[in-house]
Amino acid sequence: MFPSDIEPDDFELQAVMQALGAVQGRSILDLGCAKGRFVQALSMRGARMVGVDPAWSLLRAAAAHGSPLVQSSATSLPFASEVFDALVCVEVVEHIPDIDRAVAEMSRVLRPGGRAILIDKNPLGFGYHRFYPNWLYKRFLDREGKGSYPKGFPFREQWHSARSLRRRLQGHFSRVTVRYLDGRVRGKRRRLLAPLFRLVPPARPDLAWIAEKQGPGRG
Numbered sequence: 001m002f003p004s005d006i007e008p009d010d011f012e013l014q015a016v017m018q019a020l021g022a023v024q025g026r027s028i029l030d031l032g033c034a035k036g037r038f039v040q041a042l043s044m045r046g047a048r049m050v051g052v053d054p055a056w057s058l059l060r061a062a063a064a065h066g067s068p069l070v071q072s073s074a075t076s077l078p079f080a081s082e083v084f085d086a087l088v089c090v091e092v093v094e095h096i097p098d099i100d101r102a103v104a105e106m107s108r109v110l111r112p113g114g115r116a117i118l119i120d121k122n123p124l125g126f127g128y129h130r131f132y133p134n135w136l137y138k139r140f141l142d143r144e145g146k147g148s149y150p151k152g153f154p155f156r157e158q159w160h161s162a163r164s165l166r167r168r169l170q171g172h173f174s175r176v177t178v179r180y181l182d183g184r185v186r187g188k189r190r191r192l193l194a195p196l197f198r199l200v201p202p203a204r205p206d207l208a209w210i211a212e213k214q215g216p217g218r219g
Contacts, residue, residue, distance in 0.1 A: 001148070002058060006037040011183020011206075012090050012119050013041055019117040019179075019210045023047035026085040029109060031074055032092030036062030042088070043067055050084075052077065074102040079109045087116040093165065094120050094157040095148065100168055106211075107172035113215035116173070117208060119181070123159040125205040127185040127193050134159065134205060162207050174214035180204035 006013050016038065020028075024046035030038045033051030035058055043049045049067040052074070053059050059069045072078050074089075075098050087106055096102045106116050121128055121138075129137045138159055145151025162178045169176045182190075182197045182204040197204050 002034040002061075003037055004035040004061060004064075006041050011181055013038070014183070015119060015179065015181055015208045016042075016088055016090070016117055017045075019208065020086050020088075020115060023086070027083065028086045028088060029079075029084045031077075031087055031089040031106065032095070033062055033069070034058045036065045036067070036069070038088055038090060039067045039069075040065040075105060077105045077109055081108050082111045082114075084109050085111055085114055087114070089116065089118045091120055093118055094159055096158075097155055099158070099160070099165070100171075103168050103172055107213055110213045112213055114213045116211045116213075118165070118169075118211070119206060119208045121159045122180065122202070122205055122207045123161055124202060125180070125207075126196065126203050127182070127189060128205040131189065131193070160207075162202065162209075165207075165209055169209055169211045172213075173211035175212040177210045179208040179210065181206040181208055 023042050026047050028042055028047045028049055030049060030051045033039050033053050036051055039049045039051040051062055051067060051069045052072050054073050056071055059071055062069055074096050087110055093099060121134060123135045125134045128134045141147040142156050147157050149155060166176050166178055180201040184205050185193055
């Protein structure tokens with residue numbers, strides 16, 4: 001479930017680079033870094049990375065990349081306010097029960113003018129698994145206990161819609177934009193679904209929220 005490396009043409013990495021621009025010399029927090037694939041990829045591009053994850057076993061694997069790592073939850077980050085230039089959070093928000101508190105923490109640790117990018121599944125999209133609507137596939141996972149958590153566990157992954165998470169982010173960031181991503185879909189499925197994705201971008205299977213914190217001197 002948690003790959004250690006990432007390909008240069010990975011659609012999530014491309015979305016991150018497009019949202020953040022040049023990362024050389026910038027201090028960036030990878031929130032929910034797992035085995036550190038984005039820590040490694042952005043470090044190689046000159047960023048000063050810090051990885052955070054609640055799972056010690058994953059952090060041990062990420063340690064091979066050489067960047068500072070911290071064991072912590074997303075809702076109580078052990079950093080001073082306004083210390084990072086940017087924040088990356090890829091396929092993580094679905095695992096956070098108290099998303100409002102986590103969003104507040106993301107904003108708190110970013111410097112004025114900083115930018116966060118959050119990427120996760122689009123419940124209203126198609127193609128995350130074969131040709132199923134994502135919401136239907138998610139319902140199957142929950143019913144069969146085949147998600148990240150065993151059947152009967154008190155928490156299930158929460159796939160946030162573009163609108164619902166944007167509304168939460170707008171409470172802490174001055175500007176929030178949403179992009180719909182279709183890079184997950186390849187091969188024959190991509191050829192068949194591409195016309196739908198072109199005509200109806202919200203049908204794409206993944207979402208990216210780009211949230212900007214109000215810069216200095218603006219009010």
